[in-house]
Amino acid sequence: MSASNTTPSRQGKVKAGYFRPRLQDHIQLELKNGGQSLNRIGLRKEKKAFETRVPLVPDHVRVLRDKHGIDFVLEPSNQRAFSEDEYSIDRADIIPLKGSGVPIIMGIKEMPIDTFEKDIVYIFFSHTIKGQNKNMPMLKQILDVGATLIDYERVVDDKGRRLIYFGNWAGMAGISDTLRVLGDRLESRGIKPNPFAEMKTTLEIRELDELKEEFELLGERIKEQGLPKELTPFVVGFAGYGNVSRGAQEIFDILPHKTVNPEELPELTPESNLLYKCVFKEEHMVEPKDPSAEFNLQDYYKNGKTKYSGVFHKHVPYITVLMNCIYWTNKSPRLVTLDFIRTHWKEDNRKLQVVGDISCDIGGAIEFTVKCTSADRPAYTYIIDENRAQLGVEGEGPVVMAVDNLPCELPRESSTSFSETLLDFIPALAGADFTVPFSDLELPREFKDAVIVYRGKLTEKFQYLEQYLP
Numbered sequence: 001m002s003a004s005n006t007t008p009s010r011q012g013k014v015k016a017g018y019f020r021p022r023l024q025d026h027i028q029l030e031l032k033n034g035g036q037s038l039n040r041i042g043l044r045k046e047k048k049a050f051e052t053r054v055p056l057v058p059d060h061v062r063v064l065r066d067k068h069g070i071d072f073v074l075e076p077s078n079q080r081a082f083s084e085d086e087y088s089i090d091r092a093d094i095i096p097l098k099g100s101g102v103p104i105i106m107g108i109k110e111m112p113i114d115t116f117e118k119d120i121v122y123i124f125f126s127h128t129i130k131g132q133n134k135n136m137p138m139l140k141q142i143l144d145v146g147a148t149l150i151d152y153e154r155v156v157d158d159k160g161r162r163l164i165y166f167g168n169w170a171g172m173a174g175i176s177d178t179l180r181v182l183g184d185r186l187e188s189r190g191i192k193p194n195p196f197a198e199m200k201t202t203l204e205i206r207e208l209d210e211l212k213e214e215f216e217l218l219g220e221r222i223k224e225q226g227l228p229k230e231l232t233p234f235v236v237g238f239a240g241y242g243n244v245s246r247g248a249q250e251i252f253d254i255l256p257h258k259t260v261n262p263e264e265l266p267e268l269t270p271e272s273n274l275l276y277k278c279v280f281k282e283e284h285m286v287e288p289k290d291p292s293a294e295f296n297l298q299d300y301y302k303n304g305k306t307k308y309s310g311v312f313h314k315h316v317p318y319i320t321v322l323m324n325c326i327y328w329t330n331k332s333p334r335l336v337t338l339d340f341i342r343t344h345w346k347e348d349n350r351k352l353q354v355v356g357d358i359s360c361d362i363g364g365a366i367e368f369t370v371k372c373t374s375a376d377r378p379a380y381t382y383i384i385d386e387n388r389a390q391l392g393v394e395g396e397g398p399v400v401m402a403v404d405n406l407p408c409e410l411p412r413e414s415s416t417s418f419s420e421t422l423l424d425f426i427p428a429l430a431g432a433d434f435t436v437p438f439s440d441l442e443l444p445r446e447f448k449d450a451v452i453v454y455r456g457k458l459t460e461k462f463q464y465l466e467q468y469l470p
Helices: 058-068 133-145 167-188 208-225 243-252 262-267 297-306 338-344 411-431 460-468
Strands: 041-043 072-074 104-106 121-124 148-151 235-239 257-260 275-280 286-288 308-310 321-324 354-357 379-383 388-391 399-401 451-454
Touching: 041 411, 058 072, 058 411, 133 148, 133 451, 133 460, 167 208, 167 243, 167 321, 167 354, 167 379, 167 399, 167 411, 208 243, 235 243, 243 275, 257 262, 262 275, 297 308, 451 460
Parallel strands: 041 072, 041 104, 104 121, 121 148, 235 275, 235 321, 257 275, 321 354, 354 399
Antiparallel strands: 148 451, 286 308, 379 388, 379 399
């Protein structure tokens, strides 16, 4: 359940605070390919709406080509955050990837079922490791055609921490979208003026410096205009403390606020010119079913809801905006159940206005997250009496911000940060022989452990996915 680097802007300037851009310092990895030619790598065209991110940015492609001799093929697209000209790739190598014979294809999001070909290696966020129902046909097709799947999500260190992620960028965009949605919700309830309604959308902003400036302006409005009296004490709760939560908190912390512990929530004093921030860890979300037992984090990770019950509902009456930033599986209790929210919504003094479900697991930690939304229509209202989602902020029920590709709202900077984390692994991928038995495949341990399917068969660590296949 649960990040400081620097990143180039559109103009190539360096901004403080995000990734280490010293490309000349990257380690030259040895290519253990027995002298065979390097694999060409194709960069796929993303097809989902608003998805403009790339796995490798032009500066890093040039480094890999010039220092390591790796050839790249670019699929034609007018949707990328970086233009084809920026990649400086020969026009003859800007071609459709299907049927091209390019042996390694890298993308970001799930790929259409008709994408996959025998013996090709596909690297992307497959969203399959929890047995997600909507992506099982895609996984089955990868198996059926005899392809290989490597998932960024499973590239982890020896402590299980993800090494390649967009999470902090999702948090940054997510807190902005959520508070902007809050402004619309309050206006729809006749709470005017409110300082959140004047915020730009993240789609209008597109760069981190602009986002921070927008929050500085919001902070000034909160100090000068104050918060609507009926919302104070105004509490923003962050469920989780990993990369996603840290990204959201970094932007939120620009606002005038005071940090409090969950135990302090019932006694907070209404303040019109500042927000309260509360971060929830596992011990605030669950408790042992055995009343004589004490909470133990490792025991909880091991046993989940078998030995622990969810208790997060006791905090909800004090929270104005809930940011869900946890990694959730069905092994764990939910944060907020449908049964609870139905009962809570009948209470006269209910406080919760908006849930920013950055994790966006359908029917998951937030049980009334029943659909994903898009950047141009980021929220829906869960209509309590009708058990359905209605796009927009009108209606009786909690509002949910559930955009599932938030980092694409800051596409160039999030892509550059992501590409930086990938850079050192690419030479080994280009040098690997993907025709040998899996036991003989030479890849960095982190990447080999992320191979879900190898040449049409689930690898040992992912055999459990067999039970979810159609």
